[in-house]
Amino acid sequence: MPDAPLIGPYRPDDVLAWEQGGPRTARQFLSDVARLAESLPDRPTVLNLATSRYEFLIGFAAAILRRQLTLLPQSRASQTLRRIVGDYPDSYGLTDREETIEGIESVSIQLRGGRAPWPGEIPGIPLSQVVAIAFTSGSTGQPMPNKKTWGALTGVAHATGSRLGIKGGDRAAVVATVPHQHMFGLEASVMLPIMHGLVMHAGRPLFPADIRSALADVTGQRILVTTPLHLYACVTEGVRVPPVGLILSATAPLSRSLAQQAERHFQTEVHEIFGFAEAGSVAQRRTIDGDQWRLLDGVRVVQDQTSWMVHAEYLPAPVPVPDRITVDAHGMFVIHGREADQVNVAGHRVSLGDLNQKLLEIDGVQDGVFFMPEEGADLVTRLMAFVVAPGKTSEELQRALRTHIDPVFMPRPLICVPSLPRNATGKLPRESVSELARQWLAGQGHDA
């Protein structure tokens, strides 16, 4: 069975990660991984919630060596974790803090200093080994599992690297603002650096001042893996940053004007990645060049009866594209919007059906619907919800909902209504909800 090494071209004393202000070499990494692998419980699946990107990687690599599957929850919301633990009851948790996960055994990741031995050979992992499961929101309210093989993760890392001109041994440093448990974060901020022998910054800077100091922590060429939101914050704040060689943005569409501002501000090229959890990264573009996406090498899109399907050697089966796209003769494509049930809030994709289901599970809720307003001038367009729940207040419902859904999907606002405009067949056409939202927004000035 063909395999691929756990890490790319590092010499023993090359820095692999920058952890809390200090370097970790490839030698230390392999020793950290081997030691943790020995001490992991004998279980099939692990929920890796480490907050440090480096400690997450140690846990991920150790689990791979033990042939365990790493579960990647969409969020840390307690309900999300409970559902996943319910589906995978033999799991244990990996954390890098004194943190426990309800209902399962937790192991904390410990690093040791000092000089570590070099194992001589970097472990090889079979390309067909399933190493992770990324969860997406299904329309039934249950998280949908998407299996990721080592071949898929390494394939995407190499295709992305070659498209962006990243060469093995460049020794560039990757600083990322995206979570590593998110598919794009795993691919661009963990797999991309370790497959190319780059330096991975373990932090996850949030505010512009944090991004500046994380970039200043590392030397040499810098790659910033981020989102339109963080780019907007840096440009607006006008923070002075050390030179950046490349910016990679994903999770939400980046406007051309923001891309232009970001290119000027950071004095570098801003590239975007298009992808989704089911297929991983699929295409790339330099945003200022136009709205056309170019597929990564080895990826094809083929139209079937209902939608466009992504094909790649490393995907066990073709995967439908969750957006409406048009493809030209050269395989370049343009995105026109989401398929009906899917919405994206700040880079988190969710099925409205799933959210509606969770709303209806709340005690006292008779009817309810989530609605995504048209994107406005705001930084992030939030969902709103209309709920029929006699005797309940908006605050009570918000509190109950908060334990069921990721905070990013919380409705702003949640509006209690006497009934929803369902039609004769009981359906709730989008236009009717849209009209309800329009009326409510128009009346906002009066009832405040």
Place this chain on the structure above:
Amino acid sequence: MTSSALSPLEQDVAKLIVQTLKLKVDPATIDPTQALFGEGLGLDSIDALELSLAISQSYGYQLRSNDPEINAIFSSLRTLTKAIEKNRTK
């Protein structure tokens, strides 16, 4: 003065939070000791980022999450206001 009465700066910061994040809350009713994130007002990290931009623009104070006290700063309206008072440049 009871612990839940808002100081003038707390009132301004409460207004800034409600306006920036479009919350359906009367700024005057925010409990200054209540948590802003998670439970309480239920804000998330995107809110934190939006709020940091508004605070920077209004008060010239750039928040940093690797500030060892960031959780304390964000723990309530009162602690956030104290941090703004101490670090503001305008």
